[in-house]
Amino acid sequence: MxxxxxxxxxxxxxxxxxxxxxxxxxxxxxxxxxxxxxxxxxxxxxxxxxxxxxxxxxxxxxxxxxxxxxxxxxxxxxxxxxxxxxxxxxxxxxxxxxxxxxxxxxxxxxxxxxxxxxxxxGTRLGGLAFSEMGIGSDLAGVKATASRTASGRYELCGIKRWVTGGQVLDSALVLAVADGGPTVFLVDCHSTGVRREALCDVIGARGSMMADIHFEDVTVGDDAIIGGEGMGLAIATGILDYGRLSVAAGSVGIVQACLDCSVDYAWPCSKDGRQIGDFQLIQELISKMSVAASAGRALVAEAALSKELGLSSTLLKTCIAKQFAATSAVQAANDAVQLHGAAGLTTRYPVERLLRDAKVMEIIEGSTQIQHGIIAEATRDALRQVGGVR
Ligand SMILES: Cc1cc2nc3c(=O)[nH]c(=O)nc-3n(C[C@H](O)[C@H](O)[C@H](O)COP(=O)(O)OP(=O)(O)OC[C@H]3O[C@@H](n4cnc5c(N)ncnc54)[C@H](O)[C@@H]3O)c2cc1C
The missing domain is CATH 1.10.540.10 (Acyl-CoA dehydrogenase/oxidase, N-terminal domain)
Structure with missing residues (x-):
């Protein structure tokens, strides 16, 4: 060997x-x-x-x-x-x-x-507070501010929206505009001036305990800065790429869950149950889920490896994995509900939850439309390099 x-x-x-x-x-x-x-x-x-x-x-x-x-x-x-x-x-x-x-x-x-x-x-829970009202895909427009105080510290002010885990987080990365430009700060969520407002009407990832977080003159020191003042957008882009890999992997998990539920429903173990899995069009739905799970898993592994090796193609690979896995999750969950018939629309089976959760994956960590934009431009750049990457 x-x-x-x-x-x-x-x-x-x-x-x-x-x-x-x-x-x-x-x-x-x-x-x-x-x-x-x-x-x-x-x-x-x-x-x-x-x-x-x-x-x-x-x-x-x-x-x-x-x-x-x-x-x-x-x-x-x-x-x-x-x-x-x-x-x-x-x-x-x-x-x-x-x-x-x-x-x-x-x-x-x-x-x-x-x-x-x-x-x-994990005894201290961390999360991100980047998005604001109407500011999600394009973080360059953030309005939260970080003002220098006379004692050389920073005072953070602003409202951050859609914070995953926001009801219970202990630490958050907060994107706010300082004198030098957008900057990421590590903030203790138990600090004076932090106020949380639970978000309970989101239909997907419902147990993620989201909140809007109000920062009202929250004081932090220099050591709270991640990277440097004015480096916030570059840091956010770097961080989001790890999130994208995680969301791609989580999307493959949703596809696999759809596949597991669908096989169990289509071919119930008790032989007196209906075997709808014997219908060829039902088999097509299951086959598509199986292909998507395998292909998505391979794309995610390739993206993770390219990150570990520090390859220049890592952004492209991660976006491809995220775009494929997230859209596959929505397709698989939609098909899984269809395969279950009326039962799929009830909370007696997990597939309705999988459909609500899958839709989230197309929006967070760069929406499907944003992924397509990055993939197209990164592909153009890669192909134009000498010996272009495929
Ligand atoms: C469940 C959940 C958890 C979240 N958790 C967090 C969190 O922990 N921390 C945090 O900071 N934020 C979080 N968010 C917010 C999330 O990051 C944003 O929702 C996401 O970035 C999209 O921004 P938006 O909702 O403002 O939509 P918009 O940016 O307003 O987009 C609206 C539509 O326009 C399209 N669009 C926007 N820009 C372009 C473009 N340039 N080209 C083509 N199409 C475009 C989008 O694809 C979308 O279809 C969470 C959101 C959800 C749903």
Missing amino acids: SVLHAREDKECSEKTEVRDRWCAWVNERLLPQAASIDQHGITPRSLLAEIGSIGGFSVGLGEVEGEEFGSLRDMAIVHEEVGRGSAAVRSFLTVHCMLLQAVCRWGRLPVGDNRLHDLLK
Whole structure:
């Protein structure tokens, strides 16, 4: 066996181990609670603590302060599996991983600060407060401000909308305009001047405990800046690319969940039940879901690997994976509801939830339209390079 094959073999068995472990956890612990999380719009803190205790919040960070947290391909597997169980719970992982990537890459937490330790363990929950009223896809228009005070600190003012986990977050990355331009700050959500307003009317990812967050003269120091003053849009773009990978993986999880439900419904185990799976047009629906799950998983793995290797094609690969997986999730969930007939429109089966959750994936972390724009331009640029990337 060649060295390359031996390495591939070892990596393959490690990835299988990660998937088996998380697949079992999702089946035993998450799936039984998924409907209740959706119905009540609440993810129990104890469940998030459990995920933290098995490394779910830090996976994908590589090595941090001498400790190994796994690769981005591991992260993609974990986010896919958790996304198969509950899009709401997966969304907590997505925003937390985005915050951690930013803090580890560009943050300025003082040595020994225990916030990093708590974030890695998931005992402190992190998220993002970038969007504002009418400002989502184009963050260049953010209105929140960060004014320098006489003592050299910053005072943050503004209203951030649609914050995943906003009802319970401990830390948030906040995009606000300072003298030097848009800047990302790491803010403690328990600070004086932070006010949360729960959002309860969102139909997808309902357990993600979203909130609008009001920042009213919230004071932070220099060490809260991620990157540098005026670097906010570049930092946000970098962070969103990790979120995109996570959302792509979570979308594959939704496709897989649709496939699992559809196979069970089409070919019930009791032989006296109707076997609608024997109809060829029903088989076409199931076959399309199966193809989408395999293709989406391969695209996500390729995007994760390109990020690990720092390839220039990483943005293109991630957008392709996100665009394909998110639109496939909507198609698969739509087909899964169709396959269930009237039953698919009831809360007795999970497919109506999967359809509501799938639609979210086409909007967050760069909408489908935004992805198409980036893919077209990045493809043009790649093809025009000498020996263009395919
Ligand atoms: C469930 C959920 C969770 C979220 N969590 C967070 C969070 O944790 N933190 C946070 O900051 N935000 C969060 N958001 C907000 C999210 O990032 C925005 O909704 C998203 O960026 C889209 O912005 P928008 O809703 O303002 O839509 P718009 O940007 O107004 O887009 C409206 C429509 O116009 C299209 N469009 C916009 N610009 C272009 C363009 N240049 N080319 C082509 N078409 C375009 C879009 O595709 C879309 O169809 C969340 C949203 C949802 C639904």
